[in-house]
Amino acid sequence: MASEPVLIAGSWRESEQTGVFQSANPATGKLLPAHYPVSSWADCEAALASAHAAFEEMRGMSGEKIAAFLERFATKIEERAEELVAMAHLETALPKSPRLADAELPRTTGQLRQAAAAARSEVWRQPVIDRANNIRACFGAIGPVCVFGPNNFPFAFGSASGGDFAAAIAAGNPVIAKANSSHPGTTKLFAEAAHDAAVETGMPAGTIQMIYRTSHSIGEQLVTDDRVGATGYTGSRGAGLALKRAADAAGKPIYLELSSVNPVIFLPGALLEKGEDLAAEFTGSCLMGTGQFCTNPGLVLLIEGKPAEAFVAGIVKRFEEAPAGTLLSESVRKSLHESHRILSEAGAEVLCGTGPGNGAGCCVANTLLRVSGAAFLRDPETMQTEAFGNSSLIVMASSLNEAAAVLEKLEGNLTGAIYSASDGSDDEAHDRLEPILRRKVGRLLNDKMPTGVAVSPAMNHGGPYPATGHPGFTAVGIPASILRFTMLQSYDNVRAHRLPAILRDDYAGTTQRFIDGRWA
C-alpha cells in the first residue's frame, strides 16, 4: 500500500516497508487518513550507512557550523509553527494554546538554541590539560544516535526535534529518529524542517534521518548495530527495557527515561498551615495535561491524622469537579484502566474516578486511589504500578516510621517532593525521611510540585533505575544532557596540530579549561 515517505540518506523516499499503520485523533477516536510505513531492515541498513558516512564528515566540523544548523532549524520551526501545532493537535488532542503553540513550541526552539550555543562554545567538551605529562582529554562525539521519542511531548521530546535530538547533534552526532507511532505526521513535519535546515547550512546528507516504526526485533537490531554510537529512548518501561537488554548485551550506551511515580510527601504541619492551598496546587499539577507528564505526582504519601484526612477530602472534591481531559491515545486510555484494575485488585480503594470521563474521545474520569501504608508494604511492587494519566495513589502511613518504611521500598524515580511547615514543626519528620528519598530520586523538591521541568543547566531530568538506565545523566538541561552522547577521549603526546582546537596551547576560545590542576 502507498505510504508516506521516509527520510533516508538525504532524500524523502519510499520505504521498503513490511506494513503500514495510521494514527488516530484521540478526541474523536477516528483514524487519520495518512498511511505510514513500518520499515524493514533495508531502511535501517540504508540509514545506518548514511549516518556512518555523515559521522565521518562531522568529525572535526566546527561547532559554529553545527550551531548554524540548529539555529536555522529553530527558525524553520517558528516559520511552520501553525502547521506543526495543527498536526500535533490532531494527533495528540493536546490543546493548541497555550500548550502546543505557547509552551511546548518555544521550549523546543529554546532548547535547540541552547544546544547551538553549547555547540559553538564547546563547553560540553570539558577540556582537561596536563602540560607536564602532555596528556589532554575532552569529551568527543560518540557516533550516530538513535532517538525514540515519547507520545506525550510531540515537540520538546520529539525524536526529530526534542532534547535528545538537540543534545546528540550538538556533540556532532547524526541522528536516526524513530517517530512515535501516535504522532507520525508531526514527526514528519519536524524531519522536513530539520532536513531543509541541514541542506541550507551544508550539513551531510545523513545528519538527520527519520523512519516511523519498525518491528521490535528490528528496533533491537538497530540499537545494537556496530555503526551506532548510542541511543536515547523516552517511553514506556516495557519497550524501553527490551531495547536496554539488547543494547547492554552489545555494549552500546542507551539512555532511557522510563516510568516514574514521583512521590510527594505532605507532612502534617504543612497541611495544617495551608491544606486548602496545597490541595489546589496538587490537583493542578496532577491533572495538568491530563496527567500525562513524566513527572506527574502519581504517589502521595501522608501520615494519618486530621490534616491528612482533610487534605484527602479536599483533593477528592477537586478531582470530581475538574473536567477530565482527553488522553493521548486509545492505548493510553486502556493502559490507565489496566493500572487502575491492578491497583484496585491489590487492595487500593477508589476514592473517585476510574470510570469513563466527561471529556471528549479517549477519556478516563479524574481518579484518586487510596491505600494504607501497611497494605502498600505488603506488595510495594504492585503498588508502584504507574497509572499514566489523570490519576494518583494516596498512601496513608500510620506513623512516621511506616512512612519511612514506604520510602525505603520505593523504586528509583525522576523526582521526589517534600512539603513541610514553615514553623519548623515538621523538621524532625523531614530529617527522617529526606535521606531515604534523596537516594531514590534524581530531583528533590521542597514545597513545590514536580511537573515543571525547567530547561536549566541545574536540572536533572533523570534518576536511579528504573526511572532511567543510569543515575549519572540527565535528559533535560544543557550542557549536561549532551554528555550522554559523547565518549571520553584522551590525547597522549599527540602532536599539537593534530589536537582538537580546544586542547591546543593556542586555543583562542573562551570556554573554561582545567589546565595543570587549575581552571583557566
Add this chain to the structure above:
Amino acid sequence: MASEPVLIAGSWRESEQTGVFQSANPATGKLLPAHYPVSSWADCEAALASAHAAFEEMRGMSGEKIAAFLERFATKIEERAEELVAMAHLETALPKSPRLADAELPRTTGQLRQAAAAARSEVWRQPVIDRANNIRACFGAIGPVCVFGPNNFPFAFGSASGGDFAAAIAAGNPVIAKANSSHPGTTKLFAEAAHDAAVETGMPAGTIQMIYRTSHSIGEQLVTDDRVGATGYTGSRGAGLALKRAADAAGKPIYLELSSVNPVIFLPGALLEKGEDLAAEFTGSCLMGTGQFCTNPGLVLLIEGKPAEAFVAGIVKRFEEAPAGTLLSESVRKSLHESHRILSEAGAEVLCGTGPGNGAGCCVANTLLRVSGAAFLRDPETMQTEAFGNSSLIVMASSLNEAAAVLEKLEGNLTGAIYSASDGSDDEAHDRLEPILRRKVGRLLNDKMPTGVAVSPAMNHGGPYPATGHPGFTAVGIPASILRFTMLQSYDNVRAHRLPAILRDDYAGTTQRFIDGRWA
C-alpha cells in the same frame, strides 16, 4: 577447615565459608600456607547490611573527614611497606624493586592522597546553580561500592587499596572489597591498614569490608543487591561480562575494565627514520612486567615493505634475546598458551616463542606472531584474542587501504598509538587511519608506547566496549574516576539550610561553581 578471617562490619571474623583456597608462589609453583575462605551469602548479607548503615552515616560527612581517613591510610601503607612488598612479591612474583616498592607503592599512596584532596575540595561534585529558577545540582555519593581487583596490580588496582577504592571512598561510599584470588594475602594486609586507619579517624564500621572469594552466582547476587550503589571490576572479560549481565538486568551501574589489545601502528616513514630505536622501544614496552599490563601493545599494525620487514626482524631478535619473566600465576600461563593456540590455529605464524620460557616458575617464551592483513580480515574476532602476557601479534597489511580495513574491524580498546615520520612523509597515511582509530580507543597516542598510565586528571584509562562497559568514564585520573561512583542530584526549590554546603549561596570553599551560566 580453619581459614583467614574476613573483615565485616568493623571486625575481623571467621567467615561463614563454603570452602577454602590457597594462593601459590608463581616463581616456584608451590602453594602458600595460608587458607582463605570462600564466602557464603551470609558473609555478603552481613557486609551489605553494614555497608548500608555506613553509607547513611557517611551522608553529609565532611570531605575533610574522608580526606583524613584516606591520608591516614596512605601513611599506614608506607609504614607497612616492607611487609606489603614481601607478601605481594611472594604471591605475584613481581619484582620487589623497582616495581613493587618504588613504582607501584608510591603510585598507590599518591592516588589515595589525590583522592583525599578531591574529597576535601569536593571538585568532583561539579556544582551547578541556577539562581533565577532556584535549581541547584551536583554529583553525590551513589551508595556502597563493590570492588573486584585484578591480578596484575596488587597495590595500585587492589580492591582494598587501588584506584576504584580511592575513587569510591572519595565520593563518600563505603567499599566492599573482593580480593583477587591470586593475592589474597596482600589484599588482607591492605584491608588491615585501611581498617586501622578507619578506626583511628572515626569512620563508620562498614567503611571498608573485605572478603576473598565467592561463587560466581553469589558474586552476581552481590552486585545486584538493592543496597549496592555500583560496582568496579578490573579483570578478565569472561568473568566481567557475567557480572555485567547481572548488574545491567538489575539496573545497577557497573564499571568494567576488561581486555584490550592496544593497537600500535608504525607507519613506514617512522620505521625508515628510526626503526632500530622503535624496535627497542616496542620490545621494552611489550615485555615490561612480563607483558601483564592492561595497556600492553598486543597488536602491531604495519604496512608491507622493507622498513616493516626490517622492523619485524629487529623485534624478533630482541624478543629472542630478552629474558622471559615470570607470569602472575599458573592460570595466566595456561591462558597465554591457549591464546597462542587459538591464534596459530586461525592462521597466525609463530615468529618466536610460544614454548616454555627460560625464566623461573610460570613462564612462557617471549612470543611474536604474524598474520597478513587479508588473513586478519577473514576472522577479525579470533585474531583479536587477547594474549595476556609477553606476547604480541603483528598484522602486516598489504596497503594503506587494507590497514584501514583492519582498523575498521577492531573492537573497542583502551589505547591506540600511531608512530609517524617527523618529515611529514607519513601524514597522508596518518590522516587516513587516525579518524578510524580515534573512535575505537579511549586514549590516543603519538610516537609513544601505551604502557605508562599516568595518574593525571587528563588520563583516560577507559574506552569503548568491550575494553570497558561505558566509554564515558575513566578508571585512572582524579577527579574524573570518582564520577563513576556518583549520581546526579538536583535540588529544586530546596530550602537553603538543607542544601549541601557546596550548593549554598554562602559557600565558603574555593571550588569552581557554574552559577547562572558563568564559572565563579
